[in-house]
Amino acid sequence: MTTVDIRSTVATPVALTALFNNTGIAASRWPTTGAFNIWANTFPSEDLPAAGSTVDVGGVPFLFPGAPTGAPDNVRCRGQEVPVPVGSYDWVYALAAAERRSEDLVLVRYADGSGRRQWLRVSDFWPETPARFGERTAFHCGRMLYPRHSQPGMAPAIWRCRVPIAVPGRVRGLVLPDNPAIHVFALTAVRP
Amino acid sequence: MRVVLPGIGHWRHDLTHCLHTTMGVLLGFYGLDPLHALGAGWGFAYPAGDVRREEYYFPTVDRSLLGSLAPHHPLSSSWHEPAGAEQGWHDVREAVSGGVPVAVAVDNFHLPFRPAYSDVHTNHLLAVYGFDDDRHEAYVADPVPPRFQGPIPLAALAAARDSANPIRHDRDLFFTANPLANRWLTIHLDGPQPALDLDFVRAAMLRNVAGLADGTAAGAVLRGLAGQRAFLESALADLDAGEHRVDEVFVVAGAILAVTGLHADFLGAAARRLDRPALAELGREVDRVAHHWTALRIGVANARSRPGAEVPALQARAAALIADQERVVARMADTARRL
Numbered sequence: 001m002t003t004v005d006i007r008s009t010v011a012t013p014v015a016l017t018a019l020f021n022n023t024g025i026a027a028s029r030w031p032t033t034g035a036f037n038i039w040a041n042t043f044p045s046e047d048l049p050a051a052g053s054t055v056d057v058g059g060v061p062f063l064f065p066g067a068p069t070g071a072p073d074n075v076r077c078r079g080q081e082v083p084v085p086v087g088s089y090d091w092v093y094a095l096a097a098a099e100r101r102s103e104d105l106v107l108v109r110y111a112d113g114s115g116r117r118q119w120l121r122v123s124d125f126w127p128e129t130p131a132r133f134g135e136r137t138a139f140h141c142g143r144m145l146y147p148r149h150s151q152p153g154m155a156p157a158i159w160r161c162r163v164p165i166a167v168p169g170r171v172r173g174l175v176l177p178d179n180p181a182i183h184v185f186a187l188t189a190v191r192p
Numbered sequence: 193m194r195v196v197l198p199g200i201g202h203w204r205h206d207l208t209h210c211l212h213t214t215m216g217v218l219l220g221f222y223g224l225d226p227l228h229a230l231g232a233g234w235g236f237a238y239p240a241g242d243v244r245r246e247e248y249y250f251p252t253v254d255r256s257l258l259g260s261l262a263p264h265h266p267l268s269s270s271w272h273e274p275a276g277a278e279q280g281w282h283d284v285r286e287a288v289s290g291g292v293p294v295a296v297a298v299d300n301f302h303l304p305f306r307p308a309y310s311d312v313h314t315n316h317l318l319a320v321y322g323f324d325d326d327r328h329e330a331y332v333a334d335p336v337p338p339r340f341q342g343p344i345p346l347a348a349l350a351a352a353r354d355s356a357n358p359i360r361h362d363r364d365l366f367f368t369a370n371p372l373a374n375r376w377l378t379i380h381l382d383g384p385q386p387a388l389d390l391d392f393v394r395a396a397m398l399r400n401v402a403g404l405a406d407g408t409a410a411g412a413v414l415r416g417l418a419g420q421r422a423f424l425e426s427a428l429a430d431l432d433a434g435e436h437r438v439d440e441v442f443v444v445a446g447a448i449l450a451v452t453g454l455h456a457d458f459l460g461a462a463a464r465r466l467d468r469p470a471l472a473e474l475g476r477e478v479d480r481v482a483h484h485w486t487a488l489r490i491g492v493a494n495a496r497s498r499p500g501a502e503v504p505a506l507q508a509r510a511a512a513l514i515a516d517q518e519r520v521v522a523r524m525a526d527t528a529r530r531l
Contacts, residue, residue, distance in 0.1 A: 038493045039312070078505075100207060100449070102486040128337040129206045144307070151307045153338050178505050181490035 020072035033070035097125035104177035196322035207453030211248035231458025266383035280374030299355030449485035484513035
């Protein structure tokens with residue numbers, strides 16, 4: 001049998017900054033500047049890629065949120081529409097984390113006006129909780145921030161998830177679910 | 193005197209909290225499979241307005257707390273309410289001396305290994321399985337992250353058990369203002385664990401379906417799917433009218449989320465054990481219902497500052513949850529009969 005390497009892909013990071021509505025990352029010296037969840041826990045910025053950098057996670061490049069300290073750095077899913085550079089993609093990858101695991105439907109919008117719903121499944125950010133949906137671990141921090149202290153040994157996670165573009169076509173956008181448990185830090189559309 | 197009971201281990205399911213993890217530790221001590229015991233049941237029964245501000249709240253009707261968590265097992269539990277801290281420790285120490293690990297209610301604010309230590313007051317549950325009189329230590333097991341098992345100063349445990357659990361700041365949420373009062377709990381095994389075989393799974397599924405289908409939407413106890421729908425609809429209507437039911441919905445949703453997530457994995461485990469792929473498919477459908485509860489629970493938590501504005505989204509989520517649950521319950525009856 002002959003095998004053919006088809007791993008060559010083109011990746012298009014998607015701009016999310018305008019949709020950021022939650023602050024989930026904070027500097028340890030100033031942990032009161034965010035509130036990923038209602039208890040105001042945050043991911044320590046020192047344990048994550050530099051703000052605004054391009055980071056490779058398992059071969060997929062993401063534009064890591066470039067927010068200054070205290071500014072929103074992720075999209076808490078509330079049904080926002082995310083414009084995507086028009087193109088034919090196979091997958092949309094996400095850096096995401098959930099407050100308890102959850103799954104929900106993303107509406108993939110096509111340039112011809114049609115739409116298809118696809119599942120987005122995101123595991124819990126909470127420490128000592130493995131991926132539920134087989135996602136790759138994008139980042140495991142060494143501690144979690146609380147408004148009044150930093151907790152070593154509590155290692156919150158951000159996952160690399162993916163949404164299939166199961167029906168071929170020219171994609172122009174995604175409508176995120178209205179599911180406030182799911183947070184998206186970055187998106188990258190990938191095509192062969 | 194020093195006693196450390198052997199056979200205490202770690203058990204946790206990611207959609208549960210300290211109630212199920214502590215029960216899992218205690219059941220594991222007696223050699224029971226916690227997922228089998230705690231995951232076989234799936235239902236809804238809520239005495240209207242019954243909620244208490246504690247992480248381990250679970251609505252109980254007709255049965256003890258553990259009996260409600262494990263309705264298909266010969267298990268029960270008893271709460272003990274000592275007169276004070278001194279008697280509270282004396283009684284726990286006596287139980288452990290006699291070879292019985294117990295659950296105790298604690299305020300995380302006083303426990304050095306909890307992230308909430310000296311920060312957030314929270315009414316929590318963990319297991320006590322030993323003590324060392326000379327070192328003034330108690331041995332506790334708490335699988336909730338960061339998992340901990342080992343000795344802590346007896347003074348810390350005493351403070352945690354005797355705490356007034358006050359609200360001091362804006363992160364003392366949901367599980368506060370409920371004094372701990374040194375409460376502790378023992379579990380009782382009234383028979384061996386049933387085998388996880390086809391007969392057990394079929395019977396449990398059919399009883400679950402019957403309980404969910406035979407609902408009550410009014411009266412002192414809301415039961416089944418009809419009761420669950422009535423609870424959600426009335427709570428969300430009250431939120432829309434400005435009544436503060438955020439905490440109630442959050443706490444109750446957490447309990448039902450745990451039950452639903454456990455039942456999904458129970459079905460998955462049964463599918464593997466019994467080589468019945470249909471059970472795995474059903475488990476995935478139940479898991480989807482659990483994930484609705486995740487969304488609803490976090491949605492209502494974030495509604496604290498502006499509950500009315502969040503009501504339409506919460507109503508849409510509740511409707512989707514109920515519709516998906518009705519579908520899976522209908523399928524469950526059919527699947528059970530075909531096993």
